[in-house]
Amino acid sequence: MKKVIKVICHHEYGVPEEVARVESRELPAIAADQVLVEMKASPINPADINRLEGKYPIRSPLPAIAGNEGAGIIAQTGGAVSNLRVGQPVFSLDWVGNWCEAYVADANSLIPLPDDMPLEQAAMLSVNPPTAWRMLETFVDLHPGDWVIQNAANSGVGRAVIQIARLRGLKTVNIVRRKDLIPELEAEGADVVITDEIPLSKQIRDLTGNGTAPLGLNAVGGESAREIAKSLSDHGTLVTYGAMGLQPLQMSNSLLIFKDLCFRGFWINAWYKRAEVSEIREMFDHLIPLLTSGTLKVPIEKTYPLTNVKDALIHACQSSRTGKILFVMN
Amino acid sequence: MKKVIKVICHHEYGVPEEVARVESRELPAIAADQVLVEMKASPINPADINRLEGKYPIRSPLPAIAGNEGAGIIAQTGGAVSNLRVGQPVFSLDWVGNWCEAYVADANSLIPLPDDMPLEQAAMLSVNPPTAWRMLETFVDLHPGDWVIQNAANSGVGRAVIQIARLRGLKTVNIVRRKDLIPELEAEGADVVITDEIPLSKQIRDLTGNGTAPLGLNAVGGESAREIAKSLSDHGTLVTYGAMGLQPLQMSNSLLIFKDLCFRGFWINAWYKRAEVSEIREMFDHLIPLLTSGTLKVPIEKTYPLTNVKDALIHACQSSRTGKILFVMN
Structure with missing residues (x-):
């Protein structure tokens, strides 16, 4: 060397x-x-x-x-x-x-x-798959069949969410900016892929059985985040982990008060900082085989x-x- | 009759x-x-x-x-x-x-x-004191000496928050629109009362020992809510229970991601609907003596x-x- x-x-x-x-x-x-x-x-x-x-x-x-x-x-x-x-x-x-x-x-x-x-x-391996993994583990007690809604679905985290959700029996609504990404994400295991023409929330509520999704994942902000929030179930949680659109989240007060939504954030660095070494190793014990098998790609x-x-x-x-x-x- | x-x-x-x-x-x-x-x-x-x-x-x-x-x-x-x-x-x-x-x-x-x-x-008795009581009970595990920051501090809920917080040994930063309300709220037990000239967050962070407040209560929305959010401690919670300003909440993505704030809503009607009768009676067992003694007024x-x-x-x-x-x- x-x-x-x-x-x-x-x-x-x-x-x-x-x-x-x-x-x-x-x-x-x-x-x-x-x-x-x-x-x-x-x-x-x-x-x-x-x-x-x-x-x-x-x-x-x-x-x-x-x-x-x-x-x-x-x-x-x-x-x-x-x-x-x-x-x-x-x-x-x-x-x-x-x-x-x-x-x-x-x-x-x-x-x-x-x-x-x-x-x-x-x-x-160290940033995107763990971000996806932790967001599906931490905020909501998800069960097979539950819907998860995300924007920026073709990002590194977004693709990991699709693939991990599929393994766990969860269903995903995936929002992308460009139509040409749809077949690709469907091939990776996305249940539904839609483009981000606003308003989206009615469409998503219809797709998920009239608003039954307990978890939304947001890496865009602005209108896109608001539409996901509106499409969640009562008591649902919207987790923000990125801000590609550079627009702040605008949340109507009634979504908070009457729909009882919860808005959280996630940053994988902070999670690593507070996690036990055993938790980190356990997570990679799950994630590494998904990479070597080509499941997570x-x-x-x-x-x-x-x-x-x-x-x-x-x-x-x-x-x-x-x-x-x-x-x-x- | x-x-x-x-x-x-x-x-x-x-x-x-x-x-x-x-x-x-x-x-x-x-x-x-x-x-x-x-x-x-x-x-x-x-x-x-x-x-x-x-x-x-x-x-x-x-x-x-x-x-x-x-x-x-x-x-x-x-x-x-x-x-x-x-x-x-x-x-x-x-x-x-x-x-x-x-x-x-x-x-x-x-x-x-x-x-x-x-x-x-x-x-x-049935709306405002229970709203104040539940918001101080439900979201954050508060200890004597902890700071709570609220706007609309002269509202019915706001005054109940001041009085219940004082009884529990909590300290309050209270935001009001008019200077003439300051002596009145101080007399009721408010630790700090300030008027809502924006930006407030630096002032509040200084008043609370460089941002140590784990809980904020918001009945206004817009800029006022944002300033409270910015003044909270890391991992703090902002609870919205009203929208007097009719402005949606604007949450910068970094407050969610890097500061790990949590944004929640509270609606007392929904709480009554899901509460056990015993929980409701227990709450009034606390609140009724505060009214008959004149503490909560x-x-x-x-x-x-x-x-x-x-x-x-x-x-x-x-x-x-x-x-x-x-x-x-x-």
């Missing part, structure tokens, strides 16, 4: 493709309880874009190496490391520094993966080398994408 | 003082398990105004006798009634028909009151006879009131 590696770094906040640049770093020697991870793949997530813009609620000290998730393989182990071996696929739950060719980590901070894990998919639109960071970021910001943009290393 | 009585009735929805009118009704004979209640006092609540306007989520079949709460005394008992006696003060948990001189009720449907109960205060601005319904309704709709408008009968 070479000792000088490439990373994507930013020294200021601003337009992502203008502030992110490729730099060289020297790798430190590993200590006895550390390992060297050779990165293989890392996606460009909305949170990465927000971090580069300075719009994320956590700001790393600058300069910072970007990239909030990714997967690699162990290239070297310290003398005291017994839980990981050279060649083993891993990912970390650190939320920065994944856009690099390699990094040094404490052996205990990594989550090991099976050898047959597809690494481009594994690179997208995120379409990839294009991969880029780290050196093409500008093109990759411009591509990732296009709204007409149908899959993820990933960096692929080495 | 006379057999023909006056009631306030409406045959259509519209401007309250135009659609509400005084009519005569013949009283039916009472059955063995019924009683005749001679009404003594009944307030004009915001819900009454909304019902007359047709803006309430429940619409009674028209024509309807208005008035959602009130208190009276037993004027006559049926032969099989043993739990109530002539002369006993009572109130009912029916939500219509209180603006009348008398009504016939099933003996089991009434809540008995002590003889020394001030009846004008008792007339305001709603200021009354003016009383009107039923025959002055137009003046009473116009007065009740004035925003400059400092106390309730009541009908007083007989």
Whole structure:
């Protein structure tokens, strides 16, 4: 393994493709309880874009190496490391520094993966599938046959929701912006896919047996969130985990008072922070087999080398994408 | 007791003082398990105004006798009634028909009151103090010293919140529209009273030890609700129980996602509907002594006879009131 590696770094906040640049770093020697991870793949997530813009609620000290998730393989182990071996696929739950060719980590901070894990998919394992998993676990006691309504259904989280819901016997109404996504999501297991022409709520209420859905998932905000809220059952819960539309939630008082809806938020970073290690491992015990079996699969639109960071970021910001943009290393 | 009585009735929805009118009704004979209640006092609540306007989520079949709460005394008992006696003060948990001189009720449907109960205060016992009581009980596990933030603090519910919070050792930040209300609410036990100049949230965060308040209560909506939400602690809950400002709640996505706030609604009618009889009686076992002792007291601005319904309704709709408008009968 070479000792000088490439990373994507930013020294200021601003337009992502203008502030992110490729730099060289020297790798430190590993200590006895550390390992060297050779990165293989890392996606460009909305949170990465927000971090580069300075719009994320956590700001790393600058300069910072970007990239909030990714997967690699162990290239070297310290003398005291017994839980990981050279060649083993891993990912970390650190939320920065994944856009690099390699990094040094404490052996205990990594989550090991099976050898047959597809690494481009594994690179997208720590944020979106857990967000989907936790949102279907945490807020409402769901039973097979229950409806879940979501917007941004073609996002990484949205697709994971479709696939996990299907496994659990839940039914999904999926709202997308473009008609051409409908057959694709149906093929992945979506029960109903509709486009976001407002008003949606009457249509959704009809589709779900006159408003029986106890859970809505919102990553858009504004009118889209309001329509989902109106289509939920009495005492239903709307969980907001993203704000792609950049519009605040507008909630009529009567939805709160007379329909007794509950509005919550979800942020996977905060969940990781408060979760027990055993809870995290238990969740991945469920999720990892779904990836290795191909059940949980995120379409990839294009991969880029780290050196093409500008093109990759411009591509990732296009709204007409149908899959993820990933960096692929080495 | 006379057999023909006056009631306030409406045959259509519209401007309250135009659609509400005084009519005569013949009283039916009472059955063995019924009683005749001679009404003594009944307030004009915001819900009454909304019902007359047709803006309430429940619409009674028209024509309807208005008035959602009130208190009276037993004027006559049926032969099989043993739990109530002539002369006993009572109130009912029916939500219509209180603006009348008398009504016939099933003996089991009434809540008995002590003889020394001030009846004008008792007339305001079934909606506002229970709303305040339940909101402080239901949503957050509050401990002495915890802050509660509310707008519309001079409303019937608002004053009950101040008084019940004080009894429980909770501290309140109270938002009002007019400066002249400050000394009055302070005298009733409010810890802090401020006027609603936006932005409020920084001021409230400073007053509560940099945002430690776990509970906010909102009866206004719009900017006022948003400022309370911003001033709450992480993981705090904002409960909406009214919409005086007629503006929807605007919740920034980051308050939901990153601050993990929870937005709920509360409607006392729905609570009564799902509560056990024992829960309701237990609540009044707490509340009734607070009224007879004068601890829980709603200021009354003016009383009107039923025959002055137009003046009473116009007065009740004035925003400059400092106390309730009541009908007083007989």
